[in-house]
Amino acid sequence: MVIETFGQDPKAVYRRFREKGRQMPDGLEFVDSWVSADYTRCFQLMRCDDVTLLQRWVAAWCDLAGFEIVPVATGKETAAAIADQL
Numbered sequence: 196m197v198i199e200t201f202g203q204d205p206k207a208v209y210r211r212f213r214e215k216g217r218q219m220p221d222g223l224e225f226v227d228s229w230v231s232a233d234y235t236r237c238f239q240l241m242r243c244d245d246v247t248l249l250q251r252w253v254a255a256w257c258d259l260a261g262f263e264i265v266p267v268a269t270g271k272e273t274a275a276a277i278a279d280q281l
Contacts, residue, residue, distance in 0.1 A: 197249070198263040199237040208259050218255040223248040
């Protein structure tokens with residue numbers, strides 16, 4: 196999960212997206228996104244096997260937004276991972 200915090204001009208993010216797309220390297224998959232009601236944050240679900248792909252993607256956008264990357268798993272995957280501990 197990527198939590199993207201927009202800078203002083205959130206519309207600049209949308210302008211760049213319109214002009215250049217997501218600018219994702221091959222191997223990084225966009226799943227879905229949600230934007231806060233006040234347009235200050237975007238929550239994006241991304242998928243990849245190599246964290247450096249996320250770093251390359253963030254580098255293309257870090258002049259317009261801040262990023263927090265939180266590794267997540269589905270509830271089903273988590274339950275399976277800890278099943279022997281329950």
